[in-house]
Amino acid sequence: MRRTLLAAALSLLVALPLQAQQPTRIDDTAMAQAATLRERALADDTGWKVVESLTTEVGPRLAGSEADARAVEWAKAKFKALGYDKVWTEPVTFPKWERRSESARVLGASAQALHVTALGGSPGGRVEGEVVRFASLDDLQKAVPGSLAGKIAFVDYRMERARDGRGYGPGGRVRSAGPSAAIKAGAIGYVMRSAGTDSHRNPHTGMTRFDESLTPIPSAALSLPDADQLARLTALGATRISLQLDCGWDGEYTSQNVIGEMTGRTKPHEVVVIGGHLDSWDLGTGAIDDGAGVAISMAAGHLIGALPQAKRPARTIRVIAFANEEQGLWGGRAYAQKHAADIRKHQLGAESDFGAGRIYAFAAKTPDYAKDAVAKIAQALAPLGIEHREDGDGCGPDLSPFNAIGMACAGLSQDGTDYFDLHHTPDDTLDKIDPKALAQNVAAYTVFAFLAADADGDFGSAPKVPEVRK
Amino acid sequence: MRRTLLAAALSLLVALPLQAQQPTRIDDTAMAQAATLRERALADDTGWKVVESLTTEVGPRLAGSEADARAVEWAKAKFKALGYDKVWTEPVTFPKWERRSESARVLGASAQALHVTALGGSPGGRVEGEVVRFASLDDLQKAVPGSLAGKIAFVDYRMERARDGRGYGPGGRVRSAGPSAAIKAGAIGYVMRSAGTDSHRNPHTGMTRFDESLTPIPSAALSLPDADQLARLTALGATRISLQLDCGWDGEYTSQNVIGEMTGRTKPHEVVVIGGHLDSWDLGTGAIDDGAGVAISMAAGHLIGALPQAKRPARTIRVIAFANEEQGLWGGRAYAQKHAADIRKHQLGAESDFGAGRIYAFAAKTPDYAKDAVAKIAQALAPLGIEHREDGDGCGPDLSPFNAIGMACAGLSQDGTDYFDLHHTPDDTLDKIDPKALAQNVAAYTVFAFLAADADGDFGSAPKVPEVRK
Known part of the structure; x- marks a missing residue:
């Protein structure tokens, strides 16, 4: 029904430019x-x-x-x-997400801090588990359901630098779709190489979304040097980390579009x-x-x-x-x-x-x-x-x-x-x-x-x- | 007495290379x-x-x-x-200094976090006060005793980039000598533009030393963009910040020089x-x-x-x-x-x-x-x-x-x-x-x-x- 209406509307739309x-x-x-x-x-x-x-x-x-x-x-x-x-405002209401604190550590013989930032929309919580590295989102999405039970998924995709920013398409998808893929495979936490092109200890945040049927898990981005480090450590052997996020949704907020006219x-x-x-x-x-x-x-x-x-x-x-x-x-x-x-x-x-x-x-x-x-x-x-x-x-x-x-x-x-x-x-x-x-x-x-x-x-x-x- | 002995020793030293x-x-x-x-x-x-x-x-x-x-x-x-x-170790004993946490915030109408790191040797503590900016260590050292009572000194010296690192001389002195100069002027806390040449939100730590007669105050380095920010804010008007450091000395530790020989x-x-x-x-x-x-x-x-x-x-x-x-x-x-x-x-x-x-x-x-x-x-x-x-x-x-x-x-x-x-x-x-x-x-x-x-x-x-x- 909806499709029929849409088709009719589109045919109308196509007709419009034909007018003189x-x-x-x-x-x-x-x-x-x-x-x-x-x-x-x-x-x-x-x-x-x-x-x-x-x-x-x-x-x-x-x-x-x-x-x-x-x-x-x-x-x-x-x-x-x-x-x-003229200057005026127009209200914009949305759910409010807060970041309070965030940290991560490699545990065990190579104990050290990792620089992370919670992804926007992530729930808080502390998880601890072995890291399983995936070179791409695609690889994580192919993981067998349950195969990451008790583990922390790590997508180590390296975003491409480009003048027109085209690398952000695939890079951003690691952020938006990665956590849900991790949950489907049974993971208790999610970390990713930041969707960024720098080499500094400053992780890149940004929103993620969890599929509605899933229970969200703590999800964070590592700075690029920290992703390098975690990749090296996982290549050396089983690597456990802790991820501790204090963040989450907290009611609604009404902000404003602020508009000025000449x-x-x-x-x-x-x-x-x-x-x-x-x-x-x-x-x-x-x-x-x-x-x-x-x-x-x-x-x-x-x-x-x-x-x-x-x-x-x-x-x-x-x-x-x-x-x-x-x-x-x-x-x-x-x-x-x-x-x-x-x-x-x-x-x-x-x-x-x-x-x-x-x-x-x-x-x-x-x-x-x-x-x-x-x-x-x-x-x-x-x-x-x-x-x-x-x-x-x-x-x-x-x-x-x-x-x-x-x-x-x-x-x-x-x-x-x-x-x-x-x-x-x-x-x-x-x-x-x-x-x-x-x-x-x-x-x-x-x-x-x-x-x-x-x-x-x-x-x-x-x-x-x-x-x-x- | 000491000078006489030294002079004698030096004359002996000068004589040595004259031997065939x-x-x-x-x-x-x-x-x-x-x-x-x-x-x-x-x-x-x-x-x-x-x-x-x-x-x-x-x-x-x-x-x-x-x-x-x-x-x-x-x-x-x-x-x-x-x-x-051959591989062996030789013990090295020193006082142990620990960093646990550190943060700083601009207070009031422009409330925001500042990226800081405690200087090595700094005591912990929380101080809150108006920031007084000095363009150089020299300017701070000229401050009238008592003129910074209840305030936080900020030395905003910009270190020079050079192949041979010569900028670190004056840059490092802001770190080593700044806190004591601040105390002498009555300051309750000390912040400095990091002794660094980058433009990232990563402050540069390093040791400071307090003159023995003085009571140490919390002392920290701001990242360079944060120093820029604080300089702009202080130029706009009175700016209060809080500086909270959890760090300090804790007993002695014995580490090792590790030596290998061929x-x-x-x-x-x-x-x-x-x-x-x-x-x-x-x-x-x-x-x-x-x-x-x-x-x-x-x-x-x-x-x-x-x-x-x-x-x-x-x-x-x-x-x-x-x-x-x-x-x-x-x-x-x-x-x-x-x-x-x-x-x-x-x-x-x-x-x-x-x-x-x-x-x-x-x-x-x-x-x-x-x-x-x-x-x-x-x-x-x-x-x-x-x-x-x-x-x-x-x-x-x-x-x-x-x-x-x-x-x-x-x-x-x-x-x-x-x-x-x-x-x-x-x-x-x-x-x-x-x-x-x-x-x-x-x-x-x-x-x-x-x-x-x-x-x-x-x-x-x-x-x-x-x-x-x-």
Whole structure:
């Protein structure tokens, strides 16, 4: 039944672009102004000051922690200080997970501490047992049920370094799917080589999920040198470890998406959406994940809003600092749900959530009638060293739920070569951001948002049937 | 009185080299054999296997900890497994310092954790107070007595990166002298920017000393990003932190210098001494500090000992794995004390304790009659990319007490450009060692020890009045 309805809806969706539609255009005046904004942004340090302020004054801001509330207040105040015309919040409610303490030790003749961090969503508890090493998630998933009874599973998969972050797909699956696979094989605990590309004693956290039918077990990530160590020890002989986590779920919490707008000149009720997520993991100060994204988008909106009224773009620039991305796109999903009826008012969206490396590519999946306008945006981005591509990374995690139901989106791909050296670790701190690369990002988002907001015509935002999610 | 005696002794000392002395010589056969050993060492992985074994199977080995005893057993067994002719231990007794836990937090509106580690020798305790930042030790030392009453002193000195590690002089003084300066100004606690050159959330530990008349205060090092953070916060306004250390002195412990010998062919009672220190700080696994030095010297002795009896050098190769270097050269001082009467039997000494970077320079301070032999050793080292210098780094910390009372010493200078990224941090782990650079070190020590041991004549070891130590 559901499938029949979906098929009918999809056929309707396919039919829509066939309607006659004027090409979307960006005029020369807008292009000239975009060029001015671009140079101004490159010389401006607003982005740096914003990320410095957030990471210093708020610091780590785990969703649901006391710092979450401080971050919300910070964002409201920062939007106002940056001259945003409207600032408001929209509630986002989610289950609250807390980390209190975590440790692990090799027992016996090679007794020593291991640096671990609990995976988000892990239960607390102390387990002790022999470690069984698997080179990959696949190998663990093939383990015979019961074969790990009383043991601790260790997936020692080494994530690939890549500019586009493609290594995080398989690396992240070790984190999301590993614990459930371990439980199915009978394990009492789970450890993994962090989904990261560095060589420091700083483990990478991140969410895991347990299949609903299973009883969760303590699950943690080892730093990469600790994973090396455990691999060597298990190769030498039977190795027992203890894993002690004090963490877990504790009720619900309501945070806020914090939204700032610079009102458009002629179509103030239509918006271009940019943003980042305000929450971070608790281990670092969330500089690259995602203080940078918040700063880039806040600074871009600020630069556009600082234009004289007559030079403002036609549409409104809406900047969203999303709540709780890390634990499951809670802010992005709440936004999509709340604004589902307004999809057509969303001209185009893009989120910055892949660090602070330079943007090297731009892509937007849009109907044919908008291709010229997209090419114009690409042309204005080219002096920043940004290549126009047909296919990109999508519009960032928090806008993906809204994109799934119809909002048109663009992607500004950042160089993520070093991103997974720092991602979700204590090392995600301000010193890892290059101010010049950050300014390049601000320039790109400024150009992008300005031109998209000033275009004559749209980029194809229209309601569609949501994708069926697993 | 003491000065008069010393002057008399020194005039005697100056007189000694004036006696007629045959030049020390190294013959062509020895040079040819050194060349063979050099190439053999470059292709050999004994050094790598030794440091892998020590850092993996023993792991961190803080002097006085249960792992100290395991390290001693490991060293005895490893010497035997490597074919050393004689293996023994010599006791080294020292006060035992323990680290149990450590934490720090910014309090108030920017509440967040700071990554700290207690300085060795610090007392435990919890202090809470406003932070007063000083850009240098000098600035703190100028603080008016009583001006820091109830406050926590923070020295934010940034150590210089250099190949020869010269930045550690001023950087290390912030650690050794800072706490006492803070106490004199009335402070209740002391924190410092780690004496390091990295940008990771891994603070650098190391010993501090309190002036005897003072009551020690909790003293810790911040990781470099945490020092950045605290500097920014104090610049924004009054900043209070809490510092909680559970650590301190706990009685005495007796560890062992572990010694292995490859017996010389014709002068077995004369020795060339090489070595490293067996203890490490507890945060890392002591790979570069100083598993590498132990491995380099053990492997060098092994390669020389593996020669057919007829090709062995004239003198014995003595390899020492020193106890407790980190907390005050306890092993080195014990060795000097025990063997003071045998200085002339020590042909020449060199310790490896500056990581695992390539050796780039060789120097030996010797009498004129030994210059030709030193030049021959330099000539045999040159193909390894090692330059002959007149002045070097001395013979390493653990041999410096023996050198002070007369043993001739040589220095093989390692490239320490990255050494203080890792030194005394959790990041001092095996993955930081380049196996090829390690093999170059082994080759250099093999060549050096072989030629020094086979030389006809000596390098000037003779008792002298100990230097007056502060």
